[in-house]
Amino acid sequence: MKKMELFDTLFWFYLWLQFHQYQVVGRAHPTESDEHPKIYRMKLWATNEFSDFWVLLNIFIKYFLRKLKKAKKSNSQVLTINEKNPTKIKNYGIWLRYQSCIGYHNMYKGYRDTTLNGVVKQMYTKMASRHRVRFPCIQIIKIVTIPAKLCKRDNSKQFHNSKIKFPLVVKKVRPPTRKLKTTYKASRPNLFM
Amino acid sequence: MYPFKRYVEIGRVALVNYGKDYGKLVVIVDVVDQNRALVDAPDMVRSQMNFKRLTLTDIKIDINRVPKKKTLIDPMEKACVKNKWENSSWGRKLIVQKRQASLNDFGRFKLMLAKIKKAGMVRQELAKLKKEIAA
Numbered sequence: 001m002k003k004m005e006l007f008d009t010l011f012w013f014y015l016w017l018q019f020h021q022y023q024v025v026g027r028a029h030p031t032e033s034d035e036h037p038k039i040y041r042m043k044l045w046a047t048n049e050f051s052d053f054w055v056l057l058n059i060f061i062k063y064f065l066r067k068l069k070k071a072k073k074s075n076s077q078v079l080t081i082n083e084k085n086p087t088k089i090k091n092y093g094i095w096l097r098y099q100s101c102i103g104y105h106n107m108y109k110g111y112r113d114t115t116l117n118g119v120v121k122q123m124y125t126k127m128a129s130r131h132r133v134r135f136p137c138i139q140i141i142k143i144v145t146i147p148a149k150l151c152k153r154d155n156s157k158q159f160h161n162s163k164i165k166f167p168l169v170v171k172k173v174r175p176p177t178r179k180l181k182t183t184y185k186a187s188r189p190n191l192f193m
Numbered sequence: 194m195y196p197f198k199r200y201v202e203i204g205r206v207a208l209v210n211y212g213k214d215y216g217k218l219v220v221i222v223d224v225v226d227q228n229r230a231l232v233d234a235p236d237m238v239r240s241q242m243n244f245k246r247l248t249l250t251d252i253k254i255d256i257n258r259v260p261k262k263k264t265l266i267d268p269m270e271k272a273c274v275k276n277k278w279e280n281s282s283w284g285r286k287l288i289v290q291k292r293q294a295s296l297n298d299f300g301r302f303k304l305m306l307a308k309i310k311k312a313g314m315v316r317q318e319l320a321k322l323k324k325e326i327a328a
Binding site: 088089111112113114155156159162163164165166167168169171172174176177193 | 197199200201202203210211215223224225226231241244245248249257258259
């Protein structure tokens with residue numbers, strides 16, 4: 001693969017990995033027996049790819065509405081779809097259910113991030129790396145912002161320090177743009193900060 | 194001797210060394226996790242940045258965790274972060290680099306003449322000193 005092609009595909013791949021939060025609101029079609037069916041809201045996370053998004057919409061409609069309301073895709077309607085985003089560091093707790101090669105398991109994961117979408121992205125990538133669980137095999141049950149006192153994971157708790165102070169141990173010398181990257185360097189880089 | 198002098202801490206001024214905000218001075222306002230910090234500067238929206246994009250400087254200002262924008266700008270003015278930076282050898286080097294990169298051909302010619310003149314003066318002084326020692 002030529003260098004530019006590889007870069008392009010990596011670029012699109014990275015763009016693809018940006019999770020967006022969608023709020024899908026739907027209900028069964030109104031029928032004569034039920035003029036105002038109950039409206040259900042579900043938060044979904046999907047990447048940019050359209051196929052993914054519609055897959056999730058279908059999941060929503062089939063799985064959720066059907067279980068609650070005996071509504072199949074043919075007689076349900078999607079009402080609204082919108083996105084969110086804020087800017088303060090929060091501790092999130094995620095309850096999820098994932099499928100491994102053996103069976104289904106429940107998990108509780110704690111992450112720190114500024115946005116909900118960021119946490120979801122973190123969760124998906126970490127589940128993929130640590131447990132080899134891919135996107136379609138994970139179901140998010142609940143996501144909650146947690147006050148610092150109720151955090152369970154030491155990894156998050158170590159950052160609950162208003163006087164936090166730590167050194168950066170290794171200095172990675174990096175050219176400021178990818179254009180200036182070279183395969184060979186004249187001298188060995190000094191990694192000491 | 195403790196090998197580390199510059200720490201990631203709230204109020205540490207850092208230089209962005211990669212990406213869209215390259216070359217900016219930012220203040221670390223909070224730490225998200227091991228790899229990322231919440232970073233703020235008077236002219237940018239508060240955002241999170243990976244530590245890999247930041248180079249810590251010697252400058253540190255006194256602020257609390259996640260201050261409001263105004264509460265950030267005042268200590269920065271008081272501590273004269275910009276002045277300290279531009280007077281430090283690192284900061285000066287970057288300014289000079291920028292200036293040299295924006296020279297046109299005439300500018301480069303003038304620079305060459307100035308360098309030759311300076312080298313000439315240095316060599317004259319050196320020759321004088323050598324003479325004195327030989328004598």
